[in-house]
Amino acid sequence: MRWRVWFDRLLVLLILLAAWQGGSLWLGNYWLSAPWSVATRFFAALFNGEMVFHAGYTISEALAGSVIGGVPAVLLPFLLRRQPIVVAILDPFMVGGYGAPKLAFAPLFILWFGIGIESKIALVAAVVFFIVYFSTLSGVRALEPKLVQMAQVIGASERQVGRHIVFPGAVPAIFAGFRIAVPYAIGGAVIAELISSNRGLGYLVQTGAMNFDTTQVFVAILAATIIVHAFIAVIDLGERFLLRWRPRGAVLIADHGT
C-alpha cells in the first residue's frame, strides 16, 4: 500500500508545480516567477558562489545567535535546579520575556549594534534564549523523583545526580526546544536583514523586490526554507543518535517562527 501513498504525493507535487507554472504563464514572470526560472536561477546562484555568500551569512547569524542564546538557556535551569526560590523570582520575568515580541526589538538592536552581523546575532539570541530556557526547564522539572532518590540511595553526589540522572532525562526537552527555536533563528535573522542589511538572504529578498526581480525573491525564500529544514533534520539526527535508548514518539510542535 505504501507505493500508493507515494504515487499520490507525486501526483500532488506535479499538480502544484503545474498550477504554479500555469499561474506564472498566465500572470507573467514579473508577478509570479515560474518554477523553472526559480530552479535555474537557484542553481546558477549556487554554483557562482552568490548563494553560498548570502546563505552563509544568514546561517552564521542563526548559528552564532543560537549558541549565544541557547547555551545559557540550557545551563540556567540546571544551575537553578536546587534553587526553587530563585526560579520562582525569575518566573514572571521569564514568562514576560517569552511572551514579548522579540522581533519588535529588531530596530533597537539595529540602533545599538549597527546594520552588521551583530544586531542579527543579538536578535536571534534573544529569540532562542527564552524558547530553549522554558523547554529545558520543563525537562528538568519533569524529572522522576524516584530516579534521583535511587541515585542518592546508591551514594551518588549532587553533581553525579545532575550529570547522570537530570541531564539525560532533560535531553529530549532540550532538543525539542532547539527544534522549535530553529525556524525562529533563521526567521529572525532573515527579518533583521529585511529591515536593514547589506547582505544575507533577507537582503536578497529586499533587493529582489526593489528591482521587481521576483525570481530572486523566490530563490532567496526557497534557500531559507531549505536551510530551516536542513537544520531541523540535523537536530533530529542528533537527537536520534543521543536518544537511542528511547522509544520513538512524535513531538507536537505548534510553535514555529518562520
Place this chain on the structure above:
Amino acid sequence: MSSAEITSELSESHAIPRQWIVTAGRIALAVALLAAWEWGARAFGPLFFAPPLATAQRIVEMAGNGKLLTDTIATLRVSVLGFVIGCACGVSLPFLLRLSPRAAEAIEPFIMASMGIPKYALTPWLILWFGIGDAPKAIVVTLFVFYIVFITVFAGVRGVDQRLINMARIVGASERTIARKVIWISLLPFFFTGLKVALPRAVSAAIVGEFLVAVEGIGFSIERARQLSDTTGVFAGIVVAVTLVLIINAVVNALERRAMRWRPTDRDMQI
C-alpha cells in the same frame, strides 16, 4: 549555610515567609532592571538608551495626543483580520482532511514543508502584488496563524479517542454530530494551545509587518523613530508593543481556563 539549605528549611517550616521572599525578590529584580536601564541611559547616552522616565513621558504624551490609540487600532485591525481568516482556514482544513484519509496523507508533507517558509520574507513580494495597504501584512499574519492553528487542530483531530467516536456512532450520532459534539470538543484543548500561541503571534507579526510596510501602526512608529534616530520613540514603541502582546496573552489564558473547566487539572500542554 548554602542557599539550597535555606530553601528547604524555609519551604518545610514556614510556607508564608517563602512567598514573601519570592515577592520581595521579584520586586527587587524589577527595581534592579529599571536601575540597569537608567544606568544604561547614563552610561551610553540618550542616543542608545532612552531613560525610563523619558520613555514613560513619551508614552503618556502618545496617549494624550491620540497617537497611542490610532497606532494600536491600526495594528489590531491587521492582526484581527489575519487572525480570523487564518483561524478559519486552520480549523476547517483538518476537518476537511478527515473526510479523506488518502488525500490527507498525500497533502500532509507539502503542508509541513511549506511551514518552513520564512513568512516575513514574503512581505516584499506581497507589496508588489497588493501595494502598501493592510493586505500584505494581513496575509502574512494569516499565514502565521494558519500554520499554528492547523498543526494543533490537525494533531487534535488525529488524537481523538477512537473509542469515543465508536460509542457516539453506536448510540446513533451522525458524522456531523460527531464532528461537532465529540471531535471538536475533545480537540478544544489543542485549539486553545494553538490560539494561545497564535493570537500574540498575530499581533507580533502585524508589528513586524509594519516595520516593512505601513503608514501607521505601532511597528511603523518604532521603525520611523529608528530612522529618525529618535531613541525615546523606539523605546516607547517597544514598551507599547510588549505590553499589548502580554495583555493579549493574559486574556487568552483567562479564557482558556474558563472553557476548560471539565478537565481534571490545569495540565499545560507542552508545545
Place this chain on the structure above:
Amino acid sequence: MAGTPMLEIKNLGKRFPARAGREPPPWIIQDMSFEVAAGELLTIVGPSGAGKSTLLNIIAQIETASAGEIVFDGEHIASPEQKALHPGLNRRIGYVTQDDNLLPWRTTIDNVLFPLEVQGTLDDAARARAQELIGAVGLAGFERYYPHELSGGMRKRAALIRTLVYDPPMILMDEPFAAVDAQTRTQLQEDLLRLWSLKRKTIIFVTHDITEAIALGDRALVLTQRPARIAAEHPIPIPRPRQVKDIFTMPGFAAIYAGIRADVQ
C-alpha cells in the same frame, strides 16, 4: 425459546491486519457459530485476551469480520465482503463497552442524555426517564459531576444507563460490573434482571466471573483461548425470578459451576 433467532453467528473468524515485517497475523476468533434467541440473556465467559471484546465489537459493527457472517433479525449485517460498517445498526444494538467511554467534558446527566440528544429525541419525558435510571443505579446526587470526579464503578454505571436510556432491542455488555464492589455488583445484577424481566431485551453479557454468568444467564457459552472458539455451551435451568445473592443455594448451581469451571481451564 422457539422461533427465529434474534442473532445468528455463522462460522465467524477474525484476524487483525498484518503489520509491516511481521508474519501473517493469528486468528483471534475462528469458526465460531452460535445463536441468540429473542429475549434471551446469553452470558459468555472466557479467559482474558480470548477475544470476547473483539467478538462484541464485530457484532456491534465497529470492527469487521474476516470470515463467516452475522444475521440480525433476519438481516445479513456482517460478512467479509461487506463494504461499510453500521455501528450500532441504527440504534438496534446497544453496547456497554469494557471501558466506560464517557465523554470527559460532559457531566453524568449530560452523558446519559447524549444518545437522546444526538437522536433529537430529548424531551421532558426522556429527562425524567434518565433521572429515574440514575436513581435506580445509585447515582442520584452525582448528576453534575464530571467523569473524572466519579469512581470507576460509578462511571461504569453511568455508561450502563446511557445505553438503557434509549432502549435498544438488543444490548451487548462487556464486563459491565467488573470494577464494582461486591455489594453494589449484586445490587446491579438484580437491577439488571428486574429491568430485563420487564422489557425482555436480548442481551449478550460477557464476564470473567462464572458465578455472575450463572446468576444472570439463560445459557452460558465458554470460549477457548486464542483462537477463540466455543468450548462448551451450558444451559442454566435455574428458575426465575432469581435472587442473585442466594444463587449459590439454588439447586443445580454447584453442578453448573463445576461444569463451566472445568471447561474454562
